[in-house]
Amino acid sequence: MTALVILRGNSGSGKTTTAREARRRYGRGCALIEQDHLRRVVLREHGGNGADAVAPGFIVGTARAALDAGYHVILEGILHTGQYGDPLRRLVEDVPATCFYLDVSFEETVRRHALRAEPIPVTAETMRGWYTERDLLGVPHEVVIPESTTFEETVTTVLNLSGLTNTEPQTPCPTRCRRCQERAP
Template identity: 70%
Template sequence: MLLVIRGNSGSGKTTTAREARRRYGRGAALIEQDHVRRVILREHGGGPEQVAPDFIATMVRAALDADYHVILEGILHTGQYGDTLRPLIAEYPSACYYLDVSFDETVRRHERREQPIPVTAETMRGWYAERDLLGVPGERVIPESMSFEDVVTTILHTSGLGRAAALTPCPARCPRCAEKAAPASGPRP
């Protein structure tokens, strides 16, 4: 299962993706666009020379082909990532969500972050793209009026990830996880 969570900076996509993965547990890979682009590749956004879209697609395919569920999150602007994401979404069982949050609310949420990135509202305005939908079948728009709890629960429920079994070696076939899951056989010495 590929779960894509997109939205503008400050929309709550990273926090939502991390919580969805935490609730699912082992067997779900989390791929964060900002981490790949900024930390792994040290790449600026945009431009025809960017490597991040294809790099992310390769990571997603590798994890899915290894029986991981994948949660991919990021701004993932349609103009830069659409041609890369649409084939992935068509190729694998997928659910796609767009967190539709107004510019003013993204700024408020950004200011309330525990560790906000050092950018101004004006910089954020330059990144903001209103309803930047991919236009893929079944894409769901999540309104800003939903609470965080409702967003996470809705995504886990409507995507099917909340009911999906882990297929990866850990926890399905990993000896360490099997040992932890085994019932205790009496008191420990």
């Protein structure tokens, strides 16, 4: 069975860095779906488009397609409940998921954003407009990770509670891929 991990939080909360590290530690067989990449790069869609937004359905559809293909999925983004809540809740009803929310204060998100290797060019005022305090999905067993949690503790929590530490890949790569089989011990 495939694992679905949903990692949400405000801009600068550490969700992208955490998701990338969790996927790196897992290895092949785990798809990383980044809201910002799909919405901004693939669709070139601005946030807050209301009912006309394509991104919520597209992102959830991409996650479903990866899960159906046998990939474990880490889906990360701000994923505000106002626009993404209903599609994400429907996904969680259909697919066993572990949902995490990085609960970080506004001041801490601004501090963390400034420390990024490649910060996006936005002001604290712009970030304030994006910030929603404790924007939980309200699904069973949603895990809230407080800002006092270290990066290592956060990654370990995500991997352990989601089951990815004990889950084998289901995809052709690496289980049936010729290249991966050639490298196997």
